[in-house]
Amino acid sequence: MKAVKWYGKQDIRIEEIEEPILRPGQVKVKVEWCGICGSDLHAYQHGVGVQENKLHPLTGQKAPLILGHEFSGTIIEVENCNRNVKVGDRVAIEPLLFCRNCRYCHQGKYNLCDSYGFLGLHGNGGFADFVVVSEEMIHKLPDNVSLEEGALIEPTAVVLQAVKESSIKLGDLIAIFGVGPIGLLTVIAAKAAGASTIIAIDISEERLELAKGMGADFVINASEENVVKTILSTYGRVDVVYEASGVQESFFNAITVLKKGGEMMVVSLSAEPIQVNMLQFLTKEINLKGSLAYRHIFPHVIALISSGQLDVKKIITKKIPIEAIVEDGFNQLLSDKSQAKILVKMN
Amino acid sequence: MKAVKWYGKQDIRIEEIEEPILRPGQVKVKVEWCGICGSDLHAYQHGVGVQENKLHPLTGQKAPLILGHEFSGTIIEVENCNRNVKVGDRVAIEPLLFCRNCRYCHQGKYNLCDSYGFLGLHGNGGFADFVVVSEEMIHKLPDNVSLEEGALIEPTAVVLQAVKESSIKLGDLIAIFGVGPIGLLTVIAAKAAGASTIIAIDISEERLELAKGMGADFVINASEENVVKTILSTYGRVDVVYEASGVQESFFNAITVLKKGGEMMVVSLSAEPIQVNMLQFLTKEINLKGSLAYRHIFPHVIALISSGQLDVKKIITKKIPIEAIVEDGFNQLLSDKSQAKILVKMN
Secondary structure, three states, X not given: OEEEEEEEOOEEEEEEOOOOOOOOOEEXXXXXXXXXXXXXXXXXXXXXXXXXXXXXXXXOOOOOEEOOOEEEEEEEEEEOOOOOOOOOOEEEEOOEEOOOOOHHHHOOOHHHOOXXXXXXXXXXXXXXXXXXXXXHHEEEOOOOOOHHHHOOHHHHHHHHHHHHHOOOOOOOEEXXXXXXXXXXXXXXXXXXXXXXXXXXXXXOHHHHHHHHHHOOOEEEEOOOOOHHHHHHHHOOOEEEEEEOOOOHHHHHHHHHHEEEEEEEEEOOOOOOOEEEOHHHHHHOOOEEEEOOOOOOOHHHHHHHHHOOOOOHHHHEEEEEEHHHHHHHHHHHHHHOOOOOEEEEEOO | OEEEEEEEOOEEEEEEOOOOOOOOOEXXXXXXXXXXXXXXXXXXXHOOOOOOOOOOOOOOOOOOEEOOOEEEEEEEEEEOOOOOOOOOOEEEEOOEEOOOOOHHHHOOOHHHOOOOEEEOOOEOOOOEOXXXXXHHHEEEXXXXXXXXXXXXXXXXXXXXXXXXXXXXXXXXXXEEEOOOHHHHHHHHHHHHOOOOEEEEEEOOHHHHHHHXXXXXXXXXXXXXXXXXXXXXXXXXXXXXXXXXXXXXXXXXXXXXXXXXXXEEEEOOOOOOOEEEXXXXXXXXXXXXXXXXXXXXXXXXXXXXXXXXXXXXXXXXXXXXXXXHXXXXXXXXHHHOOOOOEEEEEOO
């Protein structure tokens, strides 16, 4: 079968390899669509984030590994499974790996597992014709949810988790800093959660155009306007900020535009330490939170897509065949800010 | 009457001035005890934090001002009050000023008032023989709460607010960074809130000794031991951290020793921006919160002192007459770390 393997920085290869072997409690999925995620890009561009050197405790694998953790497909084989999974089921895969034995797993907080990992980063993932996964990772798609949408459930789960864990309430004024794919999905999710007004902030005009298309009420280009002044003079104090830019300036601006007692929910991963103005933070009683991945939320995402409340397919800006993944996928995402989510067709 | 006035940096004067005039809705209090707070010290040492230049919107006053916002006394005159306050009542004063008109006041969050201020910093305060205050600022003391304890209710309210707003649960493992007066009161309050184990961290051996006396189960001298290593190897992951040191290193250490999903409650005021390791912050889903002053909590503090659950008088390390306030009060607090709370006897 064909698979996309990560060997290191800017070294991603499309290879012909053996199909994976099915074991008891697993299903074999013929992959249909797999999205390119920011962390895939990061692994490609900077050579970090993929299991290297030693084997991952949960997968027993290390690089070179098959990338891809946002994928959907159809079950073609089932081996001794307990759950109601059957050949022909159209499914999304929850790629988060967890140990079931640590204190966090015992508490049901499996996204905080001491040994957590992801298929596609710490074990072989979804950029392959076939994938073998544990039956628990499978989430069946209703008839009215397409397989394209199925490939968007994972990134939407990241966002829905953050929105659900935030203090957003019906009618809130929301600001979203950074509208890459995660920020764009946050626009959709915050609207679905009842935000009355959503302000999207970015430095790319193309991304701000996309944000408008997703339902952002107002957009601010931070390279052209004074973000703080514009927000405070035009819209007032913000109830909740979602930070999806990873940029220092956004943290200062966010805390300045938040109402007292407001909340800043961080979904971006900044490698560098971020400075926080503690005087302002304290006197405004700001709440700063982080949200990592997801737990127990795939069924909610699927239900909201099925009901029409989350129209996530709007973030798909391009679909490409596997052969074009490096040039029209990774390289294009790095250079073309009008791209949001690129889906890769497998098989 | 005698009063202690702040004129500027290291310029505090004991003066003989006119007694304040009582107006309708106010009571006149003969002050008994007034504590020296960290913000008084800050005003003395650095010359900041006191209303200067323009009049405060709520008091119509500016420096030179009478310092002191941690005080107790006896009502000696009442003028046209609606509440049940009478001559002879032994009282603590809630010195927080708020406008009653902004969105935060409307929500009952008067500590976040757009124009908030404090008697003793933004209007004349408690280092005086007599003080005139609005009847709403008065909290009556039960017979078994002494006037010395009455002067400790304000700083205890700051701490109780932070502990109440934190996620502390019965049985939790708690770390308190910095055990000045606020940190010491946090030891007492966290214990009262059901903490099973309290670790106090400071660089002063004297303060750590005080912390032990307040109920800290373990103490770590950060200038001698590796805080992170000691906590993780000996006690395990911390459930809630209270940050009362204002030091950069404490923020890094706190986030490192917290459990995943743990909370860091900041009660210290750092003038400088603080760096946060966002990678760790996010992958551990840390919650960073700030707590400012207090609201609706004086009655709880008084009830807990009266019931014996908060033995706050242990933090009094010295009592001095008003004449000695500069030398034996301010200067001693700046040089002698074995001092926690110094109370000044008025009248």
